Amino acid sequence: xPKHKIMTPDQSSGRELxxxxxxxxxxxxxxxxxLETYKIKETPGMTLFxxxxxxREDLDxxxxxxxxxxxxxxxxxxMMINGRPQLACRTRTADYPDGKIRLMxxxxxxxxxxxxxxxxxxxxxxxxxxxxxxxxxxEHDITRIEEPVEPDVADATFELDRCIECGICVASCAxxxxxxxxxxxxxxxxxxxxxxxxxxxxTDADYFELVGDDAGIFGCMTLLACxxxxxxxxxxxxxxAYMRRKMAKVK
Amino acid sequence: xxxxxxGYMGKRDDGTKSRMPAYLDRWQSITGLILGLFIxxxxxxxxxxLLGKDAMYAESKLFEGSLFLEExxxxxxxxxAGIIFIIFIxxxxxxxxxxxxxxxxYKMLKTHSAHLGHTDTILWMVQAATGFAMxxxxxxxxxxxxxxxxxxxxxxSADRIYTDNFGxxxxxxxxxxxLHAMVGLYRLTMKWGFTVQKNPRADRxxxxxxxxxxxxxxxxxxxxxxxxxWKIGQEHQPNYxxxxxxxxxxxxxxxx
Numbered sequence: 001x002p003k004h005k006i007m008t009p010d011q012s013s014g015r016e017l018x019x020x021x022x023x024x025x026x027x028x029x030x031x032x033x034x035l036e037t038y039k040i041k042e043t044p045g046m047t048l049f050x051x052x053x054x055x056r057e058d059l060d061x062x063x064x065x066x067x068x069x070x071x072x073x074x075x076x077x078x079m080m081i082n083g084r085p086q087l088a089c090r091t092r093t094a095d096y097p098d099g100k101i102r103l104m105x106x107x108x109x110x111x112x113x114x115x116x117x118x119x120x121x122x123x124x125x126x127x128x129x130x131x132x133x134x135x136x137x138x139e140h141d142i143t144r145i146e147e148p149v150e151p152d153v154a155d156a157t158f159e160l161d162r163c164i165e166c167g168i169c170v171a172s173c174a175x176x177x178x179x180x181x182x183x184x185x186x187x188x189x190x191x192x193x194x195x196x197x198x199x200x201x202x203t204d205a206d207y208f209e210l211v212g213d214d215a216g217i218f219g220c221m222t223l224l225a226c227x228x229x230x231x232x233x234x235x236x237x238x239x240x241a242y243m244r245r246k247m248a249k250v251k
Numbered sequence: 252x253x254x255x256x257x258g259y260m261g262k263r264d265d266g267t268k269s270r271m272p273a274y275l276d277r278w279q280s281i282t283g284l285i286l287g288l289f290i291x292x293x294x295x296x297x298x299x300x301l302l303g304k305d306a307m308y309a310e311s312k313l314f315e316g317s318l319f320l321e322e323x324x325x326x327x328x329x330x331x332a333g334i335i336f337i338i339f340i341x342x343x344x345x346x347x348x349x350x351x352x353x354x355x356x357y358k359m360l361k362t363h364s365a366h367l368g369h370t371d372t373i374l375w376m377v378q379a380a381t382g383f384a385m386x387x388x389x390x391x392x393x394x395x396x397x398x399x400x401x402x403x404x405x406x407x408s409a410d411r412i413y414t415d416n417f418g419x420x421x422x423x424x425x426x427x428x429x430l431h432a433m434v435g436l437y438r439l440t441m442k443w444g445f446t447v448q449k450n451p452r453a454d455r456x457x458x459x460x461x462x463x464x465x466x467x468x469x470x471x472x473x474x475x476x477x478x479x480x481w482k483i484g485q486e487h488q489p490n491y492x493x494x495x496x497x498x499x500x501x502x503x504x505x506x507x
Contacts, residue, residue, distance in 0.1 A: 083366025107359070174363050174372050178356040205267070212268050214348070218276040221349055222442040224371045224455075238451040241444030248273045 014042035017093055019055060020102040021063065025113045035102070036060070042099070048088035049077065051101075052115075064113040072231055075166030079115050080104035085171035087231045106171035108180065119167040126187045130210050134194070135202045149198055160193035160239065162232050169226035169236065181215040185226035185236045188217060192239040195246070207243075208250040217247045275345055280443065282342035283435050289335060290432040294469045298476040304405035304483070308497045311403045325400035332396035339393060343386055350379055374434045381427040388424045405495040406487050413484020414491050418477065425473040429466055437462035 017040050024033035038055045049070050056063045068074040070089045077088040082102050093101065109117035126132075140146075169185035176182045191207055194200045211217045220240055227237040256264045263269055296314075300307040314331070315323030351357040364372045395417070396403075402411060412418040440458050444451065487493070 080366070083363075083368060107363070172367065172369070174360050174367075174375070177359045177363055178351055208270075208273075209268050212270070213272045218272040220442075221375060222371075222438050223369070223375050224441060225367065225369050228369060228371070235451065237441060237455060238444060241442060241451075244276075245443060248277050250270065250273065 014044070014046075015099055016040070017042050017051065017096075017099045017101065019051065020100075021055075021115065022104045023063070023114050024111065025064075026111050027113075042093050046093045048079075048081065048091045048093065048101070048103075051093055052088065052103075063115075065115040066117075073164060075119070075164035078106050078117075078119065078166045078168045078171065080106060080171065085168040085229055087166060087168070090231060106167055107177050108170045109167055117167075119165065122167065122170070123165045123186070126183065126190070129183065130187050130190050130194075132190050132194070134197065134199045135206070136199060137201060147198075153196065153198060157193060157197045160189055160196065160234065163189055163193075163234060164232060166231060168229050168231060172225035172229040174223055174225065175219060175221050179215070179219065182219050183211055183216045185220075185230075185240060187211065188220065188240050188243055189234060189236055191217075192243050195243070204246050204250050208247055211243070212247050212250065217244050220244070275348070279342065279345035279348075280439055282338050282345065284439055285338055286335070286342055287432045287436040287439070290428055291465075291469070294429070294472055298472045300405065300408075300476050300479045300483075301472075304495055305497050307405045307408075308495055311405075314403075315400075325403070328400035328403060329397050332393055332400065336390075336393040336397065339389060343382070346382055350383070371438075375438075378431050378434050378438075381431040384427050385424070385431065388420060388427065391420060392424055405483065406490075407494060409480045409484035409487055410491050411484075412477065412480045414488050418481050418484070421477055422474075425477060426470065429469045429473060433462050433465045433469065436465075 019038045019040070020035045021038065022033060023031075023036045025031040038059050040051060040054050040058070043050065047070075049067055052063070052065050052067075056065075065079070065088070066076040067089060068076045072087050072090040075087070078085055079088055080103065081088065081091055082096070082100075083104075085106055088103075093099075103115055105111050105115050105117045106119070109119050109122050111117055163186060165186060167186070169189075170176045173182070173184060176184045188211065191211055194202065195204075195207060213219070217240070222240075224237055226240075227235075230236055253264045256262070257269055296310055299310045309317075312323045314328050315325050316327050317323045351360045360376065364376050395411075402408070412421060437458050439445070441455060
């Protein structure tokens with residue numbers, strides 16, 4: 001297979017990038033987890049999305065990784081890039097001056113193959129656990145205009161709704177990695193989102209039932225890796241502290 | 252009865268979750284805050300030797316109640332050390348709930364923090380390691396203060412540090428306690444959002460800068476004081492056991 005098939009002549013002068021990528025298929029009894037090395041030429045403005053496609057196209061058609069939107073919106077391409085969980089589509093190869101990039105799948109999530117993990121399954125469990133939907137006993141007449149919500153409150157709620165469930169906060173959190181039952185920043189952020197939403201009639205005591213234990217808010221050790229790695233820059237530090245104060249006051 | 256129900260069922264007898272995790276988390280923080288603030292005071296007090304033997308003598312007598320007692324009472328120091336020891340034990344018991352206690356947890360934490368390159372995660376590992384070490388080092392120091400509170404003074408402390416070899420213990424303890432306490436106080440402000448006002452992210456940066464400055468300052472202070480005691484102990488070795496007599500009372504009385 002030609003090594004530089006998709007490169008145009010003016011791009012072939014780019015520096016050489018060395019990728020070390022975990023290869024492992026847990027469903028294949030003959031597969032052993034190992035790092036495979038690939039070398040490709042860098043192209044201008046190259047992202048890891050482009051690089052991985054180039055590797056799969058030219059060097060290893062068996063390489064598995066996830067992408068959908070390529071724009072940091074879908075949250076599918078989270079992976080450990082030189083030890084840090086990041087969205088591959090928003091990571092430029094130019095940010096690695098030595099041209100060496102090691103890719104591992106995000107821990108904490110079930111591995112499908114190579115760099116591909118099932119974040120959806122984890123997120124589904126989290127959503128059910130924190131009952132991630134509006135709880136209201138109020139009967140709504142859909143023929144009438146809804147009760148207005150203060151713009152500031154709506155903005156604050158929508159701000160937390162920007163979470164794309166990429167799993168990076170979970171993969172960056174040593175607590176979540178050590179203790180798989182930990183609800184994670186994504187779950188605590190979700191609780192904070194509904195706590196803020198005036199449509200939700202749950203009380204603090206109701207939220208305590210969901211996250212008021214050592215696998216929930218009191219398990220958080222404030223390592224703040226979630227805050228420092230969230231690709232959507234969500235105010236996780238602030239909201240987790242807020243929920244902790246709220247939950248600690250529940251009688 | 253409710254203990255029996257909660258113990259087996261994981262819920263209280265009214266069907267709700269136990270409030271104990273909240274209580275434990277709160278008390279871990281409260282005991283940590285008390286110990287952290289105590290350490291700041293402690294570092295200043297022990298460093299009074301840098302101002303001279305008289306200053307350290309006066310300060311040690313102050314803690315023995317010289318302001319309101321005719322005869323200073325070292326028992327007061329023992330009592331205070333005993334209270335700190337109890338808070339220390341409670342804090343250790345509460346904080347060790349967070350330790351990685353299985354090989355898999357430890358391995359994951361070690362690998363992750365080594366590759367993530369994230370300061371706050373590494374600092375937590377430092378806290379876990381220093382906390383573990385202080386189970387032993389801190390206990391040895393605190394028991395000494397409870398058992399022999401009268402042996403605190405410019406010469407008595409210096410003799411202990413130099414001749415009795417406690418200097419090695421303190422050399423290790425100073426680094427550990429400063430790192431553990433200053434990182435802990437920083438983490439406490441983040442954990443509960445104490446200082447979080449309009450801009451929590453700016454608060455974090457500021458608090459972290461204060462944390463690094465405090466680590467540097469108290470390390471310099473602590474090791475300077477230790478070096479001073481060491482030097483005094485070295486010079487005083489021939490008269491080991493003799494107590495300091497302050498300049499002002501040398502003609503009337505002695506160091507107790």
